[in-house]
Amino acid sequence: MEKILEGLGLSKKESTVYLSLLELGPSLVTNIAIRAKINRTTCYDILEKLIEIGLISKVTATGKKTYTAEHPETLIAYLERRSNDFKDRAKEIGEYLPELRAIYNEKGKQPLVKFYEGIQGIETVYEDTLTSHETIRAYASVRDMHKALPNYFPDYYHRRAKKKIFINAILPATKEAIERKLFDKAEARKSRLVPIDKFNFSPEINIYDNKVAIMSLAEEFGVIIESKEIAEAQKKIFSLAWETAKQFDKKIRK
Numbered sequence: 001m002e003k004i005l006e007g008l009g010l011s012k013k014e015s016t017v018y019l020s021l022l023e024l025g026p027s028l029v030t031n032i033a034i035r036a037k038i039n040r041t042t043c044y045d046i047l048e049k050l051i052e053i054g055l056i057s058k059v060t061a062t063g064k065k066t067y068t069a070e071h072p073e074t075l076i077a078y079l080e081r082r083s084n085d086f087k088d089r090a091k092e093i094g095e096y097l098p099e100l101r102a103i104y105n106e107k108g109k110q111p112l113v114k115f116y117e118g119i120q121g122i123e124t125v126y127e128d129t130l131t132s133h134e135t136i137r138a139y140a141s142v143r144d145m146h147k148a149l150p151n152y153f154p155d156y157y158h159r160r161a162k163k164k165i166f167i168n169a170i171l172p173a174t175k176e177a178i179e180r181k182l183f184d185k186a187e188a189r190k191s192r193l194v195p196i197d198k199f200n201f202s203p204e205i206n207i208y209d210n211k212v213a214i215m216s217l218a219e220e221f222g223v224i225i226e227s228k229e230i231a232e233a234q235k236k237i238f239s240l241a242w243e244t245a246k247q248f249d250k251k252i253r254k
Contacts, residue, residue, distance in 0.1 A: 005019070014046050017036045018050055018069060020032055021067060026066050028065070032047070032067060111225065112226040114223070119220055121220075121222050122148070123149065125215050126152070130156075130163060132165050133209055136208045137238040139201040139241075140170075140205075141217075142176040142180045143172075143174040143176045144204070145204065157187040158187075164188065166190070168190050170201070170238075171194070173193040174196055177191070178193065193252045195248060195252070211225065212225045
């Protein structure tokens with residue numbers, strides 16, 4: 001039970017004191033300290049903290065202070081207050097994000113490379129693309145993507161579209177890509193098909209913001225390169241490829 005209370009945000013000693021008081025009923029600090037196996041001074045401090053957060057109450061009669069645990073249902077109210085506090089803090093942090101982002105960008109002038117191993121690592125890279133503030137540019141093989149992560153992409157497409165993060169994708173014209181193209185509008189995507197015998201993309205490359213993400217589905221690793229210079233260069237190269245892919249796409253669709 002102590003572990004559960006600690007999971008709610010109480011410290012180990014706070015959890016022990018609270019449970020001791022639940023078991024004892026209305027008690028003097030001496031009895032609580034003995035049951036909790038902590039010294040009286042520490043017990044006083046913890047009791048005051050538990051009073052502050054509304055989990056116990058204090059009554060003074062005939063010069064003696066008696067402490068009583070509130071009904072366990074107050075734990076729910078405590079969690080709700082913590083939840084509201086977190087929401088308020090998140091809102092406050094949101095107001096300072098521009099300043100924090102500016103500090104981060106100053107520090108982030110040096111290129112940053114992050115390496116991720118395994119299927120879970122690849123998913124982490126895909127999740128990072130959902131932070132994009134602009135249209136993602138991608139070279140990808142739908143066949144390889146769905147084969148490597150069969151249960152991941154339907155939900156990923158839905159979440160990306162819900163966030164209104166659009167993607168321009170150059171795709172080898174596999175059966176899977178042709179079928180996926182039918183869902184372009186619903187999945188916030190504009191795709192162009194290219195001949196699979198000439199352009200079978202592996203690994204996948206996504207370009208967004210100041211990042212270039214590489215996902216090797218065959219060798220099961222992912223890399224995120226965070227560099228404004230490299231990202232801008234890759235965006236220009238993609239523009240050339242995107243225009244060329246337009247002609248291939250017309251022929252394939254015919």
